Amino acid sequence: MAVKIEIYTKGYCPYCSRAKSLLDYKEVEYTEFRIDKQRELRDVMIKRADGGSTVPQIFINDKHIGGCDDLVALEYAKKLDALLEK
Numbered sequence: 001m002a003v004k005i006e007i008y009t010k011g012y013c014p015y016c017s018r019a020k021s022l023l024d025y026k027e028v029e030y031t032e033f034r035i036d037k038q039r040e041l042r043d044v045m046i047k048r049a050d051g052g053s054t055v056p057q058i059f060i061n062d063k064h065i066g067g068c069d070d071l072v073a074l075e076y077a078k079k080l081d082a083l084l085e086k
Contacts, residue, residue: 003084005030008045008057011037015068016056022071028084060084 005023007030009016023030035042035055042053049057049064058065060083065071074080 003028004059004061005084006033006059007031008033008035008041008049008055010035010055013055019056019058019068019071022075026080026084 005028007016007019007023009020009032011034020030020032033041033045035045045055045057046053048059052064052067054067056067058067058071065074065083071080074083
């Protein structure tokens with residue numbers, strides 16, 4: 001089973017770009033939801049992220065990872081690859 005990665009973003013967002021760059025570097029596919037183009041997704045994101053309203057909000061296999069800093073912290077702790085392999 002392939003890993004399911006979802007990321008909620010906005011167009012001009014350096015943190016979104018950094019998070020997507022890390023996922024691209026890891027060569028994993030992800031689904032991007034642009035909440036600035038589909039405004040109805042913002043409420044969905046906030047609910048899924050337990051109130052998190054900043055972007056990006058990242059989910060791996062439906063588990064809320066958090067934002068860019070959280071994703072990068074997982075990488076530095078050498079825990080991200082294990083999440084991406086499932």
